[in-house]
Amino acid sequence: MAISKIRVRFIRTALxxxxxxxxxxIFLIFISVVWSKLWKIPFIEFFLYLYPxxxxxxxxxxxxxxxxxxxxxxxxxxxxxxxxxxIVFCLAHAAKNFIVLLFSFPIxxxxxxxxxxxxxxxxxxxPFFLLxxxxxxxxxxxxxxxxxxxxxxxxxxxxxxxxxxxxxxxVIWQVEQxxxxxxxxxxxxxxxxxxxxxxxSSFINGNVNELSLNIVIITTLLTCLIAFITYKFVKNxxxxxxx
Numbered sequence: 452m453a454i455s456k457i458r459v460r461f462i463r464t465a466l467x468x469x470x471x472x473x474x475x476x477i478f479l480i481f482i483s484v485v486w487s488k489l490w491k492i493p494f495i496e497f498f499l500y501l502y503p504x505x506x507x508x509x510x511x512x513x514x515x516x517x518x519x520x521x522x523x524x525x526x527x528x529x530x531x532x533x534x535x536x537x538i539v540f541c542l543a544h545a546a547k548n549f550i551v552l553l554f555s556f557p558i559x560x561x562x563x564x565x566x567x568x569x570x571x572x573x574x575x576x577x578p579f580f581l582l583x584x585x586x587x588x589x590x591x592x593x594x595x596x597x598x599x600x601x602x603x604x605x606x607x608x609x610x611x612x613x614x615x616x617x618x619x620x621x622v623i624w625q626v627e628q629x630x631x632x633x634x635x636x637x638x639x640x641x642x643x644x645x646x647x648x649x650x651x652s653s654f655i656n657g658n659v660n661e662l663s664l665n666i667v668i669i670t671t672l673l674t675c676l677i678a679f680i681t682y683k684f685v686k687n688x689x690x691x692x693x694x
Contacts, residue, residue, distance in 0.1 A: 576653035591678075
C-alpha cells in the first residue's frame with residue numbers, strides 16, 4: 452500500500468521520489484548560502500545542521516498533515532467496502548513517509564562523511580531513532596486520523612498550528628540564538644524539537660542529550676497508549692463517521 456501510494460504520486464516521472472530529494476536539496480542549498488553569510492557560519496557547517504533537521508521536520512509534517520485526511524478521504528472507500536483493521540492504513544501511511552525519508556539518507560551520509568563528523572555511535576543511534584519514529588508515526592497517525600474523522604475542523608487547525616510550529620522550532624535556526632529563559636519556555640516543551648534534535652545530533656555529534664532521548668522514548672510510549680485507548684472507544688464507530 453505504501454509503495455503504491457508513492458508510485459501514484461510520481462507516476463510517469465523518470466526520477467520518481469528522487470525529485471523530492473533534489474527539490475529539498477536545491478532549496479536548502481539556497482537557504483544555506485544566504486543564511487550562512489547572514490549569521491557568519493561556514494556554509495558546510497550550517498548545511499550539515501540544516502539538512503538533517505529539515506528532512507525529519509518534513510517527515511513529521513507529512514505524517515501529521517496527511518494523517519488528518521487518512522480516514523476521511525485517503526482510505527474512506529476501503530472502510531466502506533473492505534473489512535480491514537484501521538491500523539493497517541496507519542502502518543501504510545507511516546511506511547510511505549518512512550520510505551521517502553530514507554531516500555534523503557545518502558545525501559546526509561555524504562555530507563557527514565565529507566565534513567569528517569561521522570561517529571561510530573551514529574550507527575547505533577539512527578536505527579534506534581528510526582524505530583521510535585516509525586512507532587510514533589503509526590500511533591500519532593491513528594490518533595489524528597480518528598479525531599479528524601469525527602471533528603473535520605481539526606484538519607485545518609492542525610495544518611495552521613504546524614505552520615506556526617515551524618517558526619518556533621529550531622529547524623533553520625539554532626537553539627543557542629535564544630536566551631536561556633526563552634529556551635525553557637519555547638524549546639524544552641516542544642516535542643517536535645526533541646525528535647529533530649535526536650535525529651540531527653545523532654548524525655552531527657554521535658550522541659543525544661539526555662533530555663531529548665528521554666522525551667522521545669516517553670512520547671513514543673504515551674502515544675502508543677493513547678492510540679490503544681482511543682481504538683478501544685472508537686473501533687465500532689469509525690465506519691459510521693465516514694458517512
